[in-house]
Every structure is written in structure tokens, then in C-alpha cells.
Amino acid sequence: MAKTVLGLDVGSKYIKYTELLHIDKNRYQLISVGMCPGPVKGLNSEASIDHEALGVTIKKLLKDGGVRSKMVNVALPEANVFTRIIQVPPLSERELASAIKWEAEQYIPLPLEEVEMDFSIVGESKDKDGNKKLDVLLVAAPKMLIDRFTKVLEAADLEAEAMETEIISASRALLPPVFDKPLTVMVVNIGGQSTDLSIIRQGVIAFTRSLPTGGTTFTKAIAQDLGFPIPQAEEYKKAYGLKSDQIEGKIYRTLKPIFSVIVDEIKRSITFFQNKFSEEVMAALIISGGSARLPGLVEALTEAVGIETQIGNPWTRVAKDQSRFAKLDEEGCTFVVACGLAMRE
DSSP states (O other): OOEEEEEEEEOSSEEEEEEEEEEETTEEEEEEEEEEEOOSSGGGOOOHHHHHHHHHHHHHHHHHTTOOOOEEEEEEOGGGSEEEEEEEOOOOHHHHHHHHHHHHHHHOSSOGGGEEEEEEEEEEEEOTTSOEEEEEEEEEEEHHHHHHHHHHHHHTTOEEEEEEEHHHHHHHHTOOOOOSSOOEEEEEEEOSSOEEEEEEETTEEEEEEEESOOHHHHHHHHHHHHTOOHHHHHHHHHHHTTOTTSGGGHHHHHHHHHHHHHHHHHHHHHHHHHHHSTTOOEEEEEEESTTTTOTTHHHHHHHHHOSOEEEOOTTTTEEOOTTTSTTHHHHGGGGHHHHHHHTOO
């Protein structure tokens, strides 16, 4: 039986949602979609009044879009959560929970009593000595963050059906088409506060990494270097991006060092992955997020990394009324996380 699922992406600057009707496992119908600027403080604030203001903004956005659903899937901001693929020996279910807790203590920088933790087995592999291992996707989020999100949703008259990380949502939305042999790709989601990397191998996440550099970092650098107010810096970023032949290369020279940080992390991640799976070839980089359409970004990444780069399109498996949603093809990369949330089973 077909059902409707609502996905809500509360970003650092914009709130985005997508509502999809699930036709079958890989086909969807777009029911509603929308976005609006969020309050300045929002989730980053400790004050309840700011959480309520964010909830009221979300409630109005959904009402304007004709959304009636009260159950929602939400994305936890990657900058505030911990996502990692870890390896453990093949164990029984009971032994596995204990082993993962021990592993988590080594990786998670917070006391375990202060986080909510979940895990899922995503595959099998062998370690460097040839021993069989289980690959486990480990996710941990501070309880404080979850409490804040719960208050925001209450103010919006919503209830969370599921919470997951932006990396997982973006990867689900941009899963490559299934061929005889599924392609291995890296998803590069450039959000406002962070850039999140995930490698999808045989249809599942095999690697994740997040770095605290995003679209806001680009904007602030332009504002500082050229003495622009933030709104003007944002406009220059969107207009000229990484085009070295525009306005004497001033914007390009400002953004190049930040871009290089992202490139270096992509290269390190690919090297690490290919050392683990020596037979794997990275077929493509798929970029998404609010900064994915930065002028010159696709060409610059292709040249710097040496791998074909393309802008992600979350609508490839989504049927939509073109008369209502004509502009969405251009803005797909902005809605990747929200779309991935709405695709969740």
C-alpha cells in the first residue's frame, strides 16, 4: 500500500522539506516541496524561545505547502553528530552490541551516557591480515541535540518518526542507478556549516567523513578579503564562484585555499578507501548541497581530483507534475537531504 512520507531538513540557513508518495521501493511521486530562511539562532541556541520560533517557522512553511502529515523524518546536522564505519569480528547479536559499545568509547569524543547511539551492519570485508570482519555504520548524537529537536518539532505540531544524519539522507537520495555491477561513487554534500563525504559501494555506505568547512566559510572569506557585507559576499560567491577568469580572479583567489582543503580531504578519503578495497574504481563524484552550483565547481573538482564530477539529482526516481514543479530540476541539489529523508522506508 502506497504511503506518504515527509522529510524535513533544518539547515543552518534554510529550512527545506519534501513530501513523497512511495509508489514502490524505487519509485516516488512528489506531493509537496518547499523552503524558507530559518531564524538566525534556531538549533544553535540554548534558549527555548528560539526553539519555539524555529518550530513556528516550520509550521508556517508546511501549512503554506498544504502538508497535513504530523509524522516527519528529520536530519541531524552532521557538524553535531558522529558517523563512522567501524570493523568488528563476526559476532552474535548480543555480543555485537557489547563490542560496538567498546569500540564507540574509542571514537566518540563524548561520554556514552550523553549520547544516543545506533548502528547497522552495512557489509562484510577482510582486515589487512585477511580476517573476516563486519562493517558497521555507527551513529551517535548528543542527547542535548535530540532534546532541542524534539522541542522544535513540538512547537511545529510534529512528531519525529525517525532521526538520521545528513550523510545517510544524502546518500539515499543519490544512490547511483543499479547496473549489472553497481558503481562506486563518492557523494560530496556541501552544506552551510560542513562538507560531508560518503562513499557508496554496492548500494550501501562504505565510508563517511565530515569536515567543518561549508558554504558559509566561502561567504565569510569573501566578506573578509574584499570588505563586503555578508549579503553582498553571498551574491558574489553565487555569481563568480571558482571561475578564475571573472573580475580579475579576485573571488577565485579568495576561495581557492578553502576549496583546496575540501579537495585534500576528498583525495585522502579516496586513498584510504582504495587501500581497503584495492579492486575498487571510483566512478564519479556526485556533489550536492546549497553550494553545489557554485560556478566552476564541477570543472575545478574534476581537474583537481581526476574523477568525473556531476551535480546530484534527487529527482531521478521521483515523478512530478512539471506544471507545478517546473523549477525543481535546477534546484534539486538543494533538496537532496530533504528528499533522502522522504525516501526513507
